[in-house]
Amino acid sequence: MDFLHNQLAIVQGRLSFVTTDHIDWKLYVQAFSWAVTLFESYLLLRQYPLYSKTEPPAALKKDFEPGAFEKSQAYGKDKAKFAFVSGLYKQTLDSLLLHFGFYAWAWTAASSLVGKFGYGADYQIPQSIAFVFVLFFGSTIPTLPLSVYSTFVLEEKHGFNKTTPALFVGDLVKSWGVAFFLGAPFLAVFLKIFQWAGDRFVPWLMAFMISFQLIMVVLYPTVIQPLFNKLSPLADGDLRSRIEALASKLKFPLTHLYEIDGSKRSSHSNAYFFGLPWSKHIVIFDTLIQQSQPEEVEAVLAHELGHWFFMHPTQMLLVSQLHIFTILALFPAFLHAPPVLLSFDFAPSIAKNPPTIVAFLLFQMILTPVEAVVSIGMNAISRKFEFEADRFAVELEGRVRENLGAEKAEGMGDMGERLGRALVSLHVKNLSTVWVDWLYSAYHHSHPTLTERLKGLEYYQAAKSKKE
Ligand SMILES: [Zn+2]
DSSP: OHHHHHHHHHHHHHTTHHHHSOOOHHHHHHHHHHHHHHHHHHHHHHHGGGGGOSSOOGGGGGGSOTTHHHHHHHHHHHHHHHHHHHHHHHHHHHHHHHHTTHHHHHHHHHHHHHHHTTOOTTOHHHHHHHHHHHHHHHHHGGGHHHHHHIIIIIIHHTTOBOOOHHHHHHHHHHHHHHHHHHHHHHHHHHHHHHHHHGGGOHHHHHHHHHHHHHHHHHHIIIIIHHHHOOEEEOOSSHHHHHHHHHHHHHTOOEEEEEEEOGGGTBSOOOEEEEEETTEEEEEEEHHHHHHSOHHHHHHHHHHHHHHHHTTHHHHHHHHHHHHHHHHHHHTHHHHTOHHHHHHTTOOHHHHTSOOHHHHHHHHHHHTHHHHHHHHHHHHHHHHHHHHHHHHHHHHHHHHHHHHHOTTTTTTOTTHHHHHHHHHHHHHHHTTOOSOOOHHHHHHHOSSOOHHHHHHHHHHHHHHHHHHO
């Protein structure tokens, strides 16, 4: 532990200028965040002309029914326009909030809010919770019209929206409720750790965050998701027996197999698994079941189980822990830095002894450009995982034959083709874009494009046939 703290002290020493120098951090944040937004707008401008193409890529031509490609292009165009406008709107809003010292105002507002309940300035934790909620509503309410428009105009126009206004409001209220009942205790413990451990908070906070994530793995599907969706056991039949057979061949610890009523809100479709290492649950969207053949859904699940087999979620978790660790390791330098607060319009009386939550929030804003780079890196890892899982599905037959004998592997030879068919039909039904600019995709997409994945599948299949 001392070794860790010595290393952290070196980092903090390097960053000591933050505590002493008067740097115009606000100007930096404004400049950086505008740079990120303008870059994202530039990407949209690169992508936009592709929506005017009149034909799908040659490899996909046969998969589009007449009119389907035009529909997907029109949907893409509308979504791009919306992304362009809403990106600039959100950034303008954030920029104005920053310019007019909204964060400093929110801290004062939180102080008078908790004051009404009899908590004075010594109660930093209640005031911090109030502060976060003032910020949350201050930044959420102005963007509400965007989600209303996206759901009831954009998605509606292209036939995806199944949400009613009552459902929309209900979801909103519920998600705010969940945010409050989870967020407030989380924040309280988070801040308590700082009070208790002082500047040696890094390992304790890491331990807390990991435990919180593990608790969420259990809590999310059992308590939170049922607030929004209904999960019901998948009905007996061809699909169920296929998936159960697949899981048992791979020794996947399948406990529950659910169908989720995704169609209640949208006709976009998906499948995923979750759970603790010894007990896993698979969830399939009813829309996926309606849109695809059982043997295609099975191939989608073969891909998903590939993620499990290669421990992709665990690896992602480790990468994200490393990310959190880096952030926390840099934070102490910003924790006692009055100049940072002063540059964001906080009163000198507050800046001289920075509240932890304020320092953390400002630190996060200063990190924005770094986070943009990190997210590109995360996307790159996730794309690699997608290819690996696709390859897993293609090679599944060989793997099963090797471990369980030829009989068990029967009928699995075309898993790759089935997966390809499923991907194409999902893309076509979801009107997903088939023409994608590479830079746009690298920045935004955690999945390779459809054409890339089909090319990959073809390559793995050729390699497999060669081996046989
Ligand atoms: Zn995947």
